[in-house]
Each structure stands twice: as C-alpha cells, then as structure tokens.
Amino acid sequence: MAEIRNRSAFHEYYIEDTYVAGIVLVGTEVKSLRAGKVSFNDSYCYLHKGEMYIKSLHISEYAFGTLYKHEPTQERKxxxxxxxxxxxxxxxxxxxxxxxxxxxxxxxxxxxKIEIGLGKGKKLHDKRETIKQRDTEREIKRYLK
Incomplete structure (x- = not known):
C-alpha cells in the first residue's frame, strides 16, 4: 500500500488534532497516488460554505492516461x-x-484517504528546539546500540 507523508508539516507546525477524511478524486488521480506521485509543497486545507477543500496539493499526471487526464494542482474536496x-x-x-x-x-x-491535522505555527526558535531534541534522541539511540 502506498503511503505518502508530509514531513515538513511536523517541522512547521505543532499538530494538536488529527482527522481522517475521504478525498474526491477524478480521472487518473488514483493511479498517480498509487505510484506515489504526490507533492505536499505549500498545500493547505480551507473551509468554504461548510465544505472542506485542499489547495496546492500536486498530484502528477498519470503517464499512461489518455482522455481523462487531470489538472495536477486543482482544488479537491x-x-x-x-x-x-x-x-x-x-x-x-x-x-x-x-x-x-x-x-x-x-x-x-x-x-x-487523507489525514489532516489542526496545526499551530512554530516560531523559528521552536523549530531549532525540535531539531535539537531530535538530534539528542538520535544520539541516545546510537549510544544504546
């Protein structure tokens, strides 16, 4: 099973709550997802008229698609x-x-499915603290081996 993670989200935000949502896909988007051709760069979710949408999620075009190709950065419900x-x-x-x-x-x-998180933005010093904490945990694991 393909699972694509947004690693930068945990670096940029404190994730307080997570939700699992279905995602409306069209055309050959599912085949591109299975191939792992997804980029989370600058993607975010927003509410509009009581519905949730995701913006700037880049799902690459499927190479073998014919007539039903999709727009890579379209908004998805x-x-x-x-x-x-x-x-x-x-x-x-x-x-x-x-x-x-x-x-x-x-x-x-x-x-x-897409897992979304309610995040609060980190400040620069918080990001440095997270990096420092991760490095110390890595050193401890190396020492214990």
Missing part, C-alpha cells in the same frame, strides 16, 4: 462529517491555527 467540520471551523477562527495535510493513504477497502 475533502469528505468529513458535519460535526468534524463545525469543530474545525471553530478552531480555525482562532489566531495561528491552520489545517494541513499530513499523509495520504489507502484504507483496507482500497479507498484513498
């Missing part, structure tokens, strides 16, 4: 429950919160 949407709506109105995609995967029913 995310499928969440109304309860989850209301909760996210309330949190994103607070200053500093944003919704970022964390990973794309296929569940046991072979449906494409």
């Amino acid at each position: 995310l499928l969440l429950t109304k309860k989850e949407l209301k909760k996210l709506q309330g949190k994103t109105t607070e200053k500093g919160y944003t919704i970022v995609p964390l990973r794309i995967f296929f569940n046991d029913k072979n449906l494409a």
Whole structure:
C-alpha cells in the first residue's frame, strides 16, 4: 500500500488534532497516488460554505492516461462529517491555527484517504528546539546500540 507523508508539516507546525477524511478524486488521480506521485509543497486545507477543500496539493499526471487526464494542482474536496467540520471551523477562527495535510493513504477497502491535522505555527526558535531534541534522541539511540 502506498503511503505518502508530509514531513515538513511536523517541522512547521505543532499538530494538536488529527482527522481522517475521504478525498474526491477524478480521472487518473488514483493511479498517480498509487505510484506515489504526490507533492505536499505549500498545500493547505480551507473551509468554504461548510465544505472542506485542499489547495496546492500536486498530484502528477498519470503517464499512461489518455482522455481523462487531470489538472495536477486543482482544488479537491475533502469528505468529513458535519460535526468534524463545525469543530474545525471553530478552531480555525482562532489566531495561528491552520489545517494541513499530513499523509495520504489507502484504507483496507482500497479507498484513498487523507489525514489532516489542526496545526499551530512554530516560531523559528521552536523549530531549532525540535531539531535539537531530535538530534539528542538520535544520539541516545546510537549510544544504546
């Protein structure tokens, strides 16, 4: 199973809450996802008229596609429950919160799912602290081996 992670999201944000959403795909996007041709660069989620969308998620065109090719950076609708949407709506109105995609995967029913996280932006010194903490954990693991 293909699983694509957004590594920079954990570097840029404190992830406070995560949700799993369905994603509406068209054309050959599923085949590109299975091949791992996805880029999360500058992608984010936003709410519009009570629905969640993801913007700037780049799913490359499928090389063997013919007539039904897709636009690589089109906006895609995310499928969440109304309860989850209301909760996210309330949190994103607070200053500093944003919704970022964390990973794309296929569940046991072979449906494409996206994990999104409610994140609060890190400051520069927080990023340095995270790097320092990760390096010390790596050193400890090396020492214990």
